[in-house]
Amino acid sequence: MTAEAVELAQAAEELTIPSVPQLVADDATPETIGTLLAQQNGRISCMGAEGELFDIIAGRYTGKPNMGMFLKGHAGDMIRVNRQSREAEHIDSPAVTVGLAIQPEVLDSLALADWTDPALLTLTPEADAVMLAFQKVTEARLGRDGSFAPIVKWASKRDGAVARIAGLLHLASHPEDGWHKPIEAATMAAATELGVYFTAHALDVFDTMSADPAHDAALTVLAHLLSSRPPQITKRELFRSLRRADFPAIGDLDPALSLLEEQGWIRQQPPPPRTGRGGRPPSPRYETHPHIGRGA
Template sequence: MSQETFSPMSNEDWSQPLPLKEGPTLLPWPQDAFPETFELYVKELARSTEVPIELPAMLVLAGVATVMQSTFEVQIKDDYSEPMNLWVLGILPPASRKSKIYTDVTAPLRKWEYEQRLKLEPQITSTESQKKTIEARLKTLRSSGTKGMTDFAFEELQRKIEQLENSIPEIPKIPQLWTADITPEHLGTIMAENNEAMAILSDEGGIFDILGGLYSGGKANIDLFLQGHSGSPVRIGRGSRAPIFLNRAVLTMGLTAQPEVIKTICRNSTFKGRGLLGRFLYVIPHSNIGHRKLDVAPMPGSVRTEYQNALRTLIDNSCSIKRTGVGIGKLKLSQASYQKWLEYSKLIESLMGEELGHLSHITDWAGKLSGAIARIAGLLHCMRYCAEDPSRHEIGIDDMKSAVQIGHCLTNHALIIFDLAQADSSMEIAKSILSWALGEQRQSFKYRDCQRKFRRYKKGDLRTGIEVLKEHEIIQEWKLQPEVGRPSDVFELNPYLFDKSKENEGQKGQ
């Protein structure tokens, strides 16, 4: 076109626009999924911090798993049990208060570890002193020389040295429930020192960099992590250092990260090929940023105290049970719970088949969902009976129903996560441009205005998004040639888009 303005095309010249691919709609988090004390805490923490409830809910599950994973497992059938550890990954953009949630939820764990340190430090100091004294005595004996010594004297010296070596005290290890960052090489060591269990809890996704080979020359090392998800036996030979033997390694992960982390880790062929990504339970709720009131009332102190006391009781009871030396306890399902679990497991199985196809593209994740539901039911059961030994009761139908509801919601989030990971960047850019244009009720826009709005995209990438919109007959491109100056690219929006918007507004008003 040679003029500075142009006349829009008539409706007859347009075809109906082709829809851009849309992912599944987020399902609401199930109401009253947790026993009362934990449910009230999760709701209040979400309300007072103005974050989506999915984030505190899943981190609380990870916190309880941290405590119970080394004490119990869920016995589904005589020959099939599930450990009670979970891998949780919450995805939210920056400034979503992820750190606040993480800090609040893990406070009882940090307090317990701090108290153990205070309790053991005097004993550690005393033991270290004893060890140094014995080692000094050993050094003196060994340096006394054996020249001219009779056989009897030599044997006596050797006996004294062996006696002293056997009397070297073992320095107590401060109990540890969790860590934030750790190399795979060191993970085995601290698991061996802490009942073959550990949790990685972090408000950042840095652990993925470590797993991807940050400290190992770019070579991914994830074997122990994978084994820790399933509670497998582990044998680690480490050259000059003592080998590590774990009969039942269990690892919980409770992580939060930004959306870009998902795309990054999904590009790692080792993570994808070895099944690391299929072991996480994901939540990617809608962000509240831009809609927060900022002046909401704080959480009542009594709600936080009751949660902290309940989780501390779980810690103390878990320690007491482990001290009895009876081994890993079994949490059994009631008959009704088992039937509910079996019914949902069969549904998941059918959804993974090609006939229905709903979960056929994420079978690596969906194939572990039945086990995850059993684990969640066991954790809810432990919350319910936090003041006593939960193995005295069968896992009831209410907790299994809640676990199934949570599993249904997590399936919805997983579909969104894997769509995001596999999303074509040009499609995502196209959606962003269309959302901007419709949001500002633009019937047309200039390319340079679009560039100013989306500075985060490279010029070439922005153009690919434009091409997607053209291919879907959502926009038409024109050349606007002013009398003076360079020509401009102008894009007219399909008028059917605005007719649809008006129709939707009319329906809302009825």
Template sequence: MASPAEAGGPVWDGAPVPLRTDRLLRPFPVEVFPGWLADQVTAVAEATQTPLDLAASVALACLSTAAGGRVLVKVDRSWTEQVNLYTVTALPPGSRKSPVFRAMTSPLSAAEDALRELVAEQRVEAELASRVAWARAEQLAKKAEVAQANPTEALADATAAAKEATGIVVPELPRLMTDDVTPESCISLLAAHGGRMAVLSAEGDVFATLTGTRYSAAPNLGVFLKGHAGDKLQVDRKGRPAETIERPALTLGVTTQPGTLAGLAAMPGFRDRGVLARILYSLPANTVGSRNNQAEPVSEAVETTYADALRTLVLVLAGDQYSNPDDGPRQLDLTPDARQVLLEFQDWLEPRLDPRTGQLAPITDWASKLAGATVRLSALLHVAHTFHHGYAQPITDDTMRAAEAVGRYYLDHALAVYDLMGRSDPDLDDARTVLDWIRKRGLDIFTRRDALRGLQGNRFATAKDLDPALTLLTEHGHIRPRLTQTTSKGGRPSTTYEVHPATHTTS
């Protein structure tokens, strides 16, 4: 079919505008970090010529690795929050994500080594005690098998010895993190390490592995969902002992590409089961093309201070898990002023969640969890500032305000990411669907009735459902209406739309 321009129609007024929402995103408030952490984040960003957001979000994942499962926050009698986070930072290929990731996470390996040294002696003693106990139990079992006199007593002795041997637990070698793990392996790691584990990866395909979608069309989201909320996780497997984690605390720290985020919403269950709502997203400005390739490297003093502080933080928060395994997580409280700051933030947030009129209605699933995420952030900032002189004191109003600043940063970026996924604005998502239909068919002209026939389903049940999308496409210059035409059979008129010639090449 000839285009309107070729047919002598009016000239189009400029090129079509891409269907995307460009938001002004606030910078990460790095000043909320203590000096040892802020200096490292700033220095790494300068040395790699990457946005501060990247190193800062990975830094929060490192704090979550240290504190997850070891700290709880009691907001009030009925509200207790864990402090583990899921953070995902997206930048295009070639933007030096991996070097930043290594610089921020490498001290955690040294912390793992230090924890292993802490339990090395316990482990040797437990292994030897277990061997001796099982040898004695085996010896008594053999005697019970052949006992002629007092067989009941012999059996009781053998049973008691077996119970004693079974009760000796050899501590696992401490482990804080993994980078490529299936749902089943993740559950086993959580069970073996006190219910806490961090999945830290510079590759975005960790989502496909962690949820099982790489190997199966049906995702296993249980560990992802319960590992964030701290809900009891129990798995029974054929031929293997059941694994139960009373309060799992999973940390997720991922750097990836924007295209990976765009595909997350299409993964089965990710939106409707709440996976997307649990993630703190960062979508920094790309610095590629404006980088200084002679930037100063991170100074040895800054690097050493950071590594020592992060290692000490891990030992302070995680050490009790191995030296006193019966001790549960520490509980933090809020000062009355901190509780008031949180309440005011909740009051600001609530009307914006209204599904009819709220500014955040398109991302209510995510935004409704923002207050809880802010509490978690406040606890991580609190322990990062105070671990060296006693972190058990209550969280203050200043710390809660700092956490709110970080929460608002992530709110801005969540809106941008949901735009990218086509999920923050339903009309925009519908317009993209219609535009995709136009392009796949190579259309130059179509009617409203054509569009409904081609797209009718759950998304577009009636022609009226199409109108917002067609209006958006018109406003963006992709299409323009012609005069309403009546069908040859005398039916109801249907508007005809012309398609801009550049629409088939414009994003």
């Protein structure tokens, strides 16, 4: 009985008591929001009829602004908070929803509230010439036989990305009055150099992705599912309906199924309980995406 009591006590210590579900927080500090995110599986909302949240972010209780928790909750960036008084809090993909019904006076009190016009960043004629030359290179390589053909969707956006990089480099070099000065040719040239670097990286990445044998196999399986439109299907049923030339053995389906599940096209269901001993285990069953059932 003593041994059983010790075993039960150890098991009780390992139990994790779930937090009481909470959907909405109000008048909460950024630190409290981090704790709530950790307790609520990375999801919390801040709702209110007033603008108190702005005062809290601006430093009502600490005397200094603290926006990090809300910015990461908006972007979905990982949050890890280490404190001396309690265990570290780690949230992989936080999501913070903010909904405030506020009076116009609250917005008037915010920083830069009286700024009615956007700050426009301009180019010197020399910087404009550098950008134009870069755009001509992009345009020449976007054709069917061009070097950017494998990444045409990505490459069609690279000129705009390079322009924004140039703006960031310019503001980093002139943090006090950068919006009053035009972007110079040297800054634009540095941005295009980064654009060339990221373009080479994109070409390698897309080439590696297309070379993945699971990619072609997954497309074959997906095409079959779209034509047959099953709401559910087992691995064995799928194997029997495919050509042996494409999948000689049932195990050859595994990479394709893993990729399709990763992309959200299928979802493996929990196996049914075994009622007897021996025999062949049931084949894994997959639920297909609703778009497959509609033939989309």
